[in-house]
Amino acid sequence: MKYIYLSILMCLLGQASYAQFEVKGRVADLETEEPLIGVSVYYDSLGQKSGVMTDLYGNFTIQVPNREILLHFVMMGYDNKEMRSKNSSLVLMKASSIGLQEVLVTGNRDERRRDELPMAISKIGSDDIDKFKPNSLDQVLNTIPGVHMVDLGNEQHMMSIRQPISTKSLFLYLEDGLPIRPTGNFNHNAMLEMDMAMMDRIEVVRGPASSIYGSEAIGGAINLITTKPTHSPEARFGVRISDQGYARTDFKATGTQGRLGVAIGGYLARQKDGYREYSDMEKNAITANLTYALSNKTDVSAGMTWVDYRADMAGSIDSAGFFANEFKSLHRFTERDVNALRVKTRVDHRWSESGKTSFTFQYRNNTTDQIPSYRLSPRHNNGEINSNSFSSYVGLIQHTQEFNLLQGAILTGGVSFDNSPMAYEAYLIKVNKSEDGIFESYEETDSLLTDYEVDVRNMAAYTNFELKFTSRLQVSLGLRLDRFVYDYRNFLSKESFSGAPNSKDVFRSFSPRVGVIYNFTNDFGMFGNYSRGFVPPSVGELYRGVKVPELKPAKFDNFELGGWRSFLSNKLILDFAMYAMIGHDEIISVRLEDDSFINRNAGKTLHYGLEYSVKYKPVEQLALRASGSNSVHRYMEYVEKGNDFGWNEMPGAPSWIFNAGIDYRPVIVKGLKFSFEWQRVSSYFMDQENSEEYEGYNLLNARASYTFKFVEVWGNIMNITDELYATRASLSYGRKQYTPGLPRTFQVGLNINVGKRKRL
Structure with missing residues (x-):
């Protein structure tokens, strides 16, 4: 009989060794707390390895062998992070100090690292906007190489990006990837129609971006x-x-x-x-x-x-x-x-x-x-x-x-x-x-x-x-x-x-x-x-x-x-x-x-x-x-x-x-x-x-x-x-x-x- 009890105990221990616990969490940017999409979340322990990706809200669900296991969080443009699974309900990742690896979306309407985009593209982050406290956008945009935004007073503007100072429709102004004004309508002063209090960041492509965004993206797209x-x-x-x-x-x-x-x-x-x-x-x-x-x-x-x-x-x-x-x-x-x-x-x-x-x-x-x-x-x-x-x-x-x-x-x-x-x-x-x-x-x-x-x-x-x-x-x-x-x-x-x-x-x-x-x-x-x-x-x-x-x-x-x-x-x-x-x-x-x-x-x-x-x-x-x-x-x-x-x-x-x-x-x-x-x-x-x-x-x-x-x-x-x-x-x-x-x-x-x- 003792062998029967011993066999049952060994089976239970074996099942316990393969028991899985569900861990749910959310990954976000340390500074803005905006969700991070596509973060690799994985563990590697005692020959067992498994991983998932965060979804459109930065959420993840992963099965782990124990609640103390170490989770790894990896994403280009951010410093790697490690955290015990029991503490991972909210994971805040810090943007990397390596500016070359920052993640941008304007290059081709999707998230890419800077070193994956064959074009001149720059970004002004929320920290820079917060530092400058701009009354008009030229006060931050003019820190980008090749960009000269002319202040005409009261947020009115002219622009110069690979073109002379001009009011012509040679610069495309976007809000969240969509043109602020339609093609054919004089888009000079389009940026005065923006809400600066709700501006998280600015990305600028210099040079023609017509292959993705169409007309007017000649000198650049903002x-x-x-x-x-x-x-x-x-x-x-x-x-x-x-x-x-x-x-x-x-x-x-x-x-x-x-x-x-x-x-x-x-x-x-x-x-x-x-x-x-x-x-x-x-x-x-x-x-x-x-x-x-x-x-x-x-x-x-x-x-x-x-x-x-x-x-x-x-x-x-x-x-x-x-x-x-x-x-x-x-x-x-x-x-x-x-x-x-x-x-x-x-x-x-x-x-x-x-x-x-x-x-x-x-x-x-x-x-x-x-x-x-x-x-x-x-x-x-x-x-x-x-x-x-x-x-x-x-x-x-x-x-x-x-x-x-x-x-x-x-x-x-x-x-x-x-x-x-x-x-x-x-x-x-x-x-x-x-x-x-x-x-x-x-x-x-x-x-x-x-x-x-x-x-x-x-x-x-x-x-x-x-x-x-x-x-x-x-x-x-x-x-x-x-x-x-x-x-x-x-x-x-x-x-x-x-x-x-x-x-x-x-x-x-x-x-x-x-x-x-x-x-x-x-x-x-x-x-x-x-x-x-x-x-x-x-x-x-x-x-x-x-x-x-x-x-x-x-x-x-x-x-x-x-x-x-x-x-x-x-x-x-x-x-x-x-x-x-x-x-x-x-x-x-x-x-x-x-x-x-x-x-x-x-x-x-x-x-x-x-x-x-x-x-x-x-x-x-x-x-x-x-x-x-x-x-x-x-x-x-x-x-x-x-x-x-x-x-x-x-x-x-x-x-x-x-x-x-x-x-x-x-x-x-x-x-x-x-x-x-x-x-x-x-x-x-x-x-x-x-x-x-x-x-x-x-x-x-x-x-x-x-x-x-x-x-x-x-x-x-x-x-x-x-x-x-x-x-x-x-x-x-x-x-x-x-x-x-x-x-x-x-x-x-x-x-x-x-x-x-x-x-x-």
Whole structure:
């Protein structure tokens, strides 16, 4: 009998040795607490090894032989972590200090490590945004090599990325990977429709990205990624004021309960009685993001952003007023009023560890009403009131599949549509000027300058294939096909200012990209690529003030070589990119013999340069950075009023832009931070003739903050030396025009963070 009992006992012990315990947990980013998708979670003990991947919410479920076993958490871009299974309900992973390995999503609409993307791409994280406390996005974007965002005041902007300073649709602005405005609608100032209080990070692709994102991604694509729900509840409230009349209140709250995650935030900003006369502004913005886990494989998310914005349009000033530090405005009624709504929903489904599909739908509604200062004519004492509106219905389906081919392959494909009916209406107004030339008031007329509707439809298909021939060599092939239809209906006669007849204009484009990456070591890699970008004429360029539309799409061929290298155990990181881009049929504004302007396709333009950045962190308390670009932008073929400007430099094209900074955290005072910044913009020509030149400027800025428990107080000094500078200088009708930048400005603020870990 004792042998029977002994046998039963041995069986029970044997079963116990193979008993499995279920462990569930969630993995998130240490700083943001946003879920981390695709983290490898595994154990390796006594010959038993098993692993799983985190799902779309960062959740994992793993069977372990005992509750004390050591779990390993591994993900590229993050430091490896180990934790006992019984303590792994919430695992917070720290982003790696190796900047080369950071994870980005903008390169091909999916998560990839930086060293897997054969393109010039940079990221501004939430910590940097929090450090700079920007009132306008140029204050953070200008730290990226090759990016020069021009502040026109009140969050209005111009841009320069591998192109001269411009308002043209050569830069694509995205919110969570979707264009803020549709193709064909003038996307200048699109970023003023963003909610800065809910901005988690910014990713910038430099150079054409048309093979994935389509038109307008010529100089670059800027993806503004909003805050997603965090695992633990947290909230922030902040206020700020400056001595130049700026005041702002921010709020944000986020958290997850069960399967539902919520993040909501916004801000109210006011500018009143600033350094520029007639430059007041009011802006209200709110963003809400919801996530819901239908299962461990399917995730549903929804988001909404609403912005209500109104600002005076002070216009530029002449050289006499600028150099006398008299920033007076000649206007008393010009303004811009924007109401923008974007609503999106997305379903993500992971079929397996190697395949996933996303379905996205977006609705946009936007109205911009203006009495624009740039349309006032001193010569004829008239101007216009205009209204531009659109509604958009956008759909996107994308699938990503991984293959066990050579060292690994990934195929991404998608189709999209965008149906955006637009309407534009403009009335002539008569303006009244005072004896000293100030536009004091206006009288409406019943004279319609422009009255049309355009249905803009864009159908596209794209694919991207990545193949690793070896562990170090990767090739990437991308291709996108676009078809645009502009269904134009004019409600005015052919004799009108905008007299183009009803028409249906169709534009097609084939946008390829080929890229190669070779990683010599884990901290040294290089890439090369060829890409083609395109942009069809915008609705305004094609039909406003036009009798017969004759414009063709502009195309750009870009050749690029770049690389990265880290030294001193990743304390020193170098990044660079060289490029040469040729533009064909660029759309430019040409002055005619009667001094009126018309849009025409220029022959060729040439753009080439070097972009670079250096980051050095010798000790934990000190960090140094520098980024810049040296570039040349020339007309190859360009004739205006019988003058051949071939090989002249394009106006608004500084040959050198540079930004450097020092961050310091003294050991003796925990929670105290200092940072100093130098911004340099070199001289550039103000006109096509290269007859007038603006000398450029240097700016010095300083920032400081102190955090104690959940309270942060901070202060910024912008333009420490009180330098007189213009964010933009141009020559029009023989007159120099300047947009003055901020004088020395003091700003203080207070943030209250509840439930958020202190970032010391």
